[in-house]
Amino acid sequence: MRKGRTLKAVIPGGSSAPVLPASIMMECTMDYDSIAKAGSMLGSGAVIVMDDTRCMVDSLLRLSYFYMHESCGQCTPCREGTGWMHRVIERIANGQGRPEDIDLLNSVADNIQGRTICALGDAAAMPVRAMIKHFRDEFIHLIEHKTRKVAATA
Numbered sequence: 369m370r371k372g373r374t375l376k377a378v379i380p381g382g383s384s385a386p387v388l389p390a391s392i393m394m395e396c397t398m399d400y401d402s403i404a405k406a407g408s409m410l411g412s413g414a415v416i417v418m419d420d421t422r423c424m425v426d427s428l429l430r431l432s433y434f435y436m437h438e439s440c441g442q443c444t445p446c447r448e449g450t451g452w453m454h455r456v457i458e459r460i461a462n463g464q465g466r467p468e469d470i471d472l473l474n475s476v477a478d479n480i481q482g483r484t485i486c487a488l489g490d491a492a493a494m495p496v497r498a499m500i501k502h503f504r505d506e507f508i509h510l511i512e513h514k515t516r517k518v519a520a521t522a
């Protein structure tokens with residue numbers, strides 16, 4: 369980690385792999401079984417490490433933009449769902465989120481996962497579900513207080 373910062377979360381296998389909070393990640397070894405047991409996957413092996421200054425809503429905003437952009441539009445759940453998720457996350461990130469947006473995101477992700485022609489649909493849905501599962505408090509905080517729940521940068 370950078371000096372003075374603590375580990376917050378790790379995405380262990382590329383952008384589609386479910387994020388793991390530090391408390392879980394530090395109990396794992398970097399092998400397929402351990403990461404799978406913790407609820408994620410090693411996937412492409414592209415490891416993303418985030419410290420305590422990183423806003424998880426902003427992280428998900430970036431990921432959701434990528435999947436919206438990459439959707440080829442061939443099947444409806446992915447074509448419509450990736451854009452819908454991105455717009456809802458953007459609304460939350462801009463301080464205009466509604467309490468029901470969190471459940472709405474989970475619902476849209478549920479309706480994408482397992483219902484698309486290729487794996488991009490699942491790849492778009494999994495980060496959303498995992499971010500909300502592990503960092504729901506940050507989404508709620510931003511909706512309720514219009515400010516980010518992160519450590520101050522030095």
Ligand code: SF4
Nearest residue numbers: 441442443446484486
């Ligand atoms: S799931 Fe695959 S095939 Fe379907 S719209 Fe998305 S990118 Fe295209």
